[in-house]
Amino acid sequence: MGVTRKDALRILGGTGVAAAAAALAPGSAASASGGGVIRRDVCVIGGGASGTYAAVRLRDLGHSVALVERAGRLGGHTETYHDPVTGGSTDIGVLIYHDQQLVRDFFDRFDVPLAPYTGQGGTSNSYVDFRTGEIVPGYTPPAPAALPAYIALLQQYPYLDQGFALPDPVPAELLLPFGEFMRLHQLESIAQMIFGYAQGLGDVLRIPAIYVLKNVSLSVINSVLSGSLLITERRDNGELYEKATAYFGGDALLGATVRQVHRGSRQIHVRVATPQGPRVIQCRKLVITVPPLLSTFDGFDLDGTERAIFGRFGYHHYWTAVARLGGIPAGVSLVNVGADTPYNLAPLPGFYGLTVTGVPDLWGVKYGATGPLSDSAVRAAIVADIRRLRTAGTYPVEFAGLEVFKAHNPFELVVRPGDIARGFYRRLYDLQGRNNTFYTGAAFHTHDSSLLWRFTEELLPRIAA
Ligand SMILES: Cc1cc2nc3c(=O)[nH]c(=O)nc-3n(C[C@H](O)[C@H](O)[C@H](O)COP(=O)(O)OP(=O)(O)OC[C@H]3O[C@@H](n4cnc5c(N)ncnc54)[C@H](O)[C@@H]3O)c2cc1C
Structure with missing residues (x-):
């Protein structure tokens, strides 16, 4: 031996x-x-x-x-919540996949059927500053006019879609804070879109652009634009x-x-x-x-x-939960936006959003931070933020509890x-x-x-x- x-x-x-x-x-x-x-x-x-x-x-x-x-x-980060009340299920971690043969083969072999992703059954978004619990008056996300420019940049760096096999020297602009990279290429109109996708990456304006470009990748953009994203047909990635x-x-x-x-x-x-x-x-x-x-x-x-x-x-921080709520209209997701922040990005620590799950009375919670926080502090902040929607008079929210609370840390490992x-x-x-x-x-x-x-x-x- x-x-x-x-x-x-x-x-x-x-x-x-x-x-x-x-x-x-x-x-x-x-x-x-x-x-x-x-x-x-x-x-x-x-x-x-x-x-x-x-x-x-x-x-x-x-x-x-x-x-x-x-x-x-x-x-790991893939987990499904099965609701004993309605019999429905919702994925509280990994949700969507690219339409690639390798992905289809992997699901096929375990007889888990896939279906096109057409959203979570939401009808509209409400843009709320969770610090006040109030809707941000007049806010709508800007039209993503800079998307073609972003795609052209991704095409300039095709290796980012494959891994971290980087050229030497590494192009200097990939190492800029993403906020600077964005301004350099006039990508401001997609700041909110990038922030919404790159959840768990902390302060996207400050992290090196390379991590954002790898996460909101050419594969992701192509899948979104071609409408080819996949989800499990039974809404059960687990x-x-x-x-x-x-x-x-x-x-x-x-x-x-x-x-x-x-x-x-x-x-x-x-x-x-x-x-x-x-x-x-x-x-x-x-x-x-x-x-x-x-x-x-x-x-x-x-x-x-x-x-x-x-x-x-080093690494970033990301939490999820499932909240049972009354008082928010069915089909309405709440997106956290800052009333007074650059590009209206949600201040962290804080909610990314409270999202429709497709299961009645259940909303998905996504919460991020730029530094370490205890799970108990995050749980308490989530509950307080949800309750504030009621005290602010935004929605008559009845909060029945968190069915699931999950820390996904350490998330997104990074170096300087x-x-x-x-x-x-x-x-x-x-x-x-x-x-x-x-x-x-x-x-x-x-x-x-x-x-x-x-x-x-x-x-x-x-x-x-
Ligand atoms: C809320 C959320 C939503 C997401 N949505 C999507 C999505 O829609 N689509 C998508 O493609 N990706 C999504 N992701 C990204 C997701 O993290 C990756 O797709 C993928 O799960 C990462 O896989 P991994 O194998 O690196 O890590 P993981 O899936 O986390 O696997 C690591 C495993 O190692 C185990 N482990 C850790 N330490 C030890 C140890 N010391 N000994 C033994 N075991 C250990 C962990 O328990 C875990 O099971 C999402 C992530 C989160 C958190």
């Missing part, structure tokens, strides 16, 4: 000699649900969009896989991941915490705590799909290069413009394959499931080699 007794003790940490010997003994149970050592070709860490896709496709290519997920379910969970059976370790990772030259050992007890996954390759912050890698045997690179990342200029993403991408470890997930491209699946697909030959 290529593992010395000393290795075993290191891998198993404090579990003791007897446990180490037992766990590493030949013939230990090889099923993820059976205890002891799990021997697989590849261990995938993180069972969200990227990790689930990677694990499915690696199996297709004939590799055995263990999929380690910290939460009690697969899906179904994909439930079926994937069944497909993996004991190979998906849910509620699992990685305790220790040791990457030897021939074998990798991943020690995890699971609800069924400790497990050691013995594999040849590791695929990391979780946000690659140093805190994620507690217990990993990171080398100095990896540590230096991952230590550069100077780091990008100095080749951060080249060094990040150079990590692919180092220490038999591969990486995918939003930090390696952008927050877009369809594009992440394509990115992962393109990485597969290297993992499978």
Whole structure:
């Protein structure tokens, strides 16, 4: 097995000699649900969009896989709320996909039908400054006159749609704060549109333009303009991941915490705590799909290069909720706009909006911040903002509670413009394959499931080699 007794003790940490010997003994149970050592070709860490896709496709290519997920379910930022009152469902995270063959194939294989996205059943928007709870008089979003200019800019940088394989030097304007980039190219008329799409990216006027252009990408604009965005026909994106969970059976370790990772030259050992007890996954390759912050890698045997690179990342903050409300007319979504802010962008921390879900009496909440906030503070702010709609006399809102409240943090990992200029993403991408470890997930491209699946697909030959 290529593992010395000393290795075993290191891998198993404090579990003791007897446990180490037992766990590493030949013939230990090889099923993820059976205890002891799990021997697989590849261990995938993180069972969200990227990790689930990677694990499915690696199996297709004939590799055995263990999929380690910290939460009690697969899906990550994809989650569906099933309303016990009406029987309806609403996606509270990932909603829409691009019409790409790879996307259709992935949904088809799990028999989850797709349908064209035609909105959430909303009839109109009301533009409210949530700080006062009042409708902003006379506000309507400007006509997106600058959209052709924005598309032309995206076409100038086609590589942004593929990942972070950037030229050297990185074009200086991509590193400008997006607000400056916008003024340079007279894109002001689409500021509100960009802000509304790039939710979770914090202060879009201040973050480097490259992150905005990657998120509100050519793929996104083309899909919107051609009306080709897709949604799951049953309004249940979670179904994909439930079926994937069944497909993996004991190979998906849910509620699992990685305790220790040791990457030897021939074998990798991943020690995890699971609800069924400790497990050691013995594999040849590791695929990391979780946000690659140093805190994620507690217990990993990171080398100095990896540590230096991952230590550069910061991140943004994003929360969602589902509110049960009376008093807002059916079909009306409330968009947060600032009465007195640049381009009327909603001040953060604050609501992006209170959006129709297609389920009676349920509105989706999206909330962002430019810095860390406790979940309890955000929950309290959401409730106060909703109640203010009533006290301001805007809508006779009856607030029956938050059915769901969810923190999606850390969201959108970013580095400073100077780091990008100095080749951060080249060094990040150079990590692919180092220490038999591969990486995918939003930090390696952008927050877009369809594009992440394509990115992962393109990485597969290297993992499978
Ligand atoms: C509210 C919201 C709406 C969105 N809407 C859309 C949309 O409509 N369309 C779209 O394409 N994209 C959307 N996105 C973007 C979405 O984040 C990406 O599409 C995609 O889900 C990112 O995939 P990922 O694999 O990088 O991350 P995730 O899906 O978050 O997966 C990461 C997984 O790793 C797990 N994990 C984290 N740390 C550990 C650890 N230490 N050990 C083990 N497991 C760990 C997490 O629990 C999670 O399951 C939305 C995001 C949010 C938050």
